[in-house]
Amino acid sequence: MIIEEGKAKEIIAKRVAKELKDGQLVNLGIGLPTLVANYIPKDINVIFQSENGMVGMGNLARGEEVDTNVTNAGGQYVTVLPEGSFFDSCMSFGIIRGGHVDVTVLGALEVDEKGNLANWIIPGKLVPGMGGAMDLVTGAKKVIVAMLHTSKGRPKIFTRCNLPLTAKEKVDLIITELGVMKVTEDGLVLNEINKDVTIDQIQSLTQAKLIIPDDIKFMEVE
Amino acid sequence: MIIEEGKAKEIIAKRVAKELKDGQLVNLGIGLPTLVANYIPKDINVIFQSENGMVGMGNLARGEEVDTNVTNAGGQYVTVLPEGSFFDSCMSFGIIRGGHVDVTVLGALEVDEKGNLANWIIPGKLVPGMGGAMDLVTGAKKVIVAMLHTSKGRPKIFTRCNLPLTAKEKVDLIITELGVMKVTEDGLVLNEINKDVTIDQIQSLTQAKLIIPDDIKFMEVE
Amino acid sequence: MNKIRSIDEIRKILKDDMTIMVGGFLGCGTPEKLIDLIIEENIKNITLIANDTSFIDKGVGRLIVNNQVKKVIASHIGTNPCTGKLMNEGVLDVELCPQGTLIERIRAGGYGLGGILTQTGIGTKVAQGKEKIIIDEKEYLLELPLKADLALVKGHIVDEFGNVTYKGTARNFNPIIATAADIVVVEAEKIVKVGDIDKELIVTPGVFVDYVVKGGE
């Protein structure tokens, strides 16, 4: 890994946060994507959904804030904001499937240049299940994959995913610590690159061929 | 009409009431069927549903009881019993379609020996629409048609309905002021007859052929 | 995020040829002030989706009488004689749909489902021209989703974020149409600050709602 893991996750979370717009309804997957909530620009108001049945989710609950009946989709105790509300799982996934979620941010085991995503099963090895991920990737208006660029040094971004898919051709944007890649009909366009790496470096860690636009920019992560 | 209309309706409502059992959830159609609520045996507890979004419906509201936000499916102000609750139209018809309504009682323009019912349209003449009737007849566990035996002296019970159907082969029981007819695979069985009429009289007012069982009984309406 | 607007600010949303869903059951639970506005603006060629066409002087019935509707999708039109009259004159297109099917089609539109499968209507005129699907040896009708440009919702207590509570049977179609339109306007009996409603009373989360206006109580 070119960038230390903790720093890498911070870069990813900060850059994802810049994709969010005022008033959007956003679902953050468990793990790395939850860090995004820490970096929302102060001048915008984003509403977080938790697919177990809440909008207006706040931070992790501490001490007296804990209500054992209010958890996030990872089972952790969280707070709910004044504008928040609760509902059953049918409405929660109606919100998701019906296109009412503006942005979903998820991790990935693999993602490819067609926008395919694999993040729910490694046959014969790990079968956690898809939870709400398939509905989220299928239903959200914009799908952002937020992940470390590589796994133990091996690429996670492919011409074609090898693992069973979570959804077909639904990913819009891939954000890693090394760059920002947009899924287009022509393939993956590297719109932004981390100022500390070279194009050759990022391509060498990516199995898919990256398209380099003339106006490629440095990732803004401050 | 052999029996005066007001008296006939009372006979029908009283006899239908005897079909209901303790704890049942019942939907009464508008018009004649609503009279059934006046004759529920005192030793049983029946819950009424109103398809506009309520269970535990009480009587018509009078004076200070009126809450303009609590109406029955005919738009009249009604009361709600302590055990009652409100819900949206999706749940209301989920209750109906899902087989949670034990008995529905509806009026009819025509009904036939196959259990077909027509009560929502007279083409070119009257097109009120089906409202919730099609769902009720399709979804309720038991469908009782409660109606005057004839309309202006003409039969309403046929071998085959002439008017467009509300539902196909769903009626279980037909209760009129003249008798109680059960829909069976063999045809309409006249299980009970009003003690003031003869079998010949009721057959002459019925277009379908009535099957007369050996153990035919008098209608109990007191 | 304060979604409270004046009636005047809603005025500019209204356009001819819109598909509009309106809550209410025979007028109970219909946002009358928003209906007033549509009449005032004399919006034309509306496709109206509602449970019924109410009465001639109440709820959406008034839009029918005022000749503003070109098509109505409803379960019942019998209480408004004007609907039948305009239909017979050929100036109003009426699509009758069983009530349970109608509300479930709207939900399918709002919830991203491809349609619904119901036994209601099998063997009747309602089934004509529709796809049938056999499941577990039973026949079901495939009924298609409904969506709208605009949903007009009547709420009871509503907060500034658009969280909505309902009262009694005035709930009916309201929470469902609130999920199925591009723009959702709620007419509130009472408007309160964010956080003032017991969260367990909220039926329609504010994330579905675009604008809130103050109506009568």
Place this chain on the structure above:
Amino acid sequence: MNKIRSIDEIRKILKDDMTIMVGGFLGCGTPEKLIDLIIEENIKNITLIANDTSFIDKGVGRLIVNNQVKKVIASHIGTNPCTGKLMNEGVLDVELCPQGTLIERIRAGGYGLGGILTQTGIGTKVAQGKEKIIIDEKEYLLELPLKADLALVKGHIVDEFGNVTYKGTARNFNPIIATAADIVVVEAEKIVKVGDIDKELIVTPGVFVDYVVKGGE
């Protein structure tokens, strides 16, 4: 109609080979006292329908660990290592279903719909062997309804008639499974008299509920 029962009276409802739906999301909103009872009675060969298999020491996870389940239909099993272990040993059959599809299939069972049509799962393993239906040029999966012999619901405040309120995200699957089983038992945090709950707070009307037992708070 008083539906309050002692835990002992629920005991006789439980039988081997039952299909049981249980509310809860990673254990939040699961009726733990009813799970205790199933363990105590050592009911075997259960088909379990739930969002997930929780943790080894919480909620339905305890039934997995205790080898009482022959098949589980869930969206996620990753938090309970025992589920994967028994699956790999071939003694537990696991059907994984996307969460939104799973809850909608249960609703279809309870609401008398023939199935649901969703785009979720198209182009994935989930679509294998399932009927696809094209609507408006888009492909949808036909997913079939789910029903159960018994639903175990966790309620917050419940009255004697079985009207149920929920609290926070403990609601999740509970109101939906309450519509889709032959016998519905609610474990209440608090039991009150009929009429003591604000009607607008009731999420599950008592008409869906057969029995109410008192659980922990």
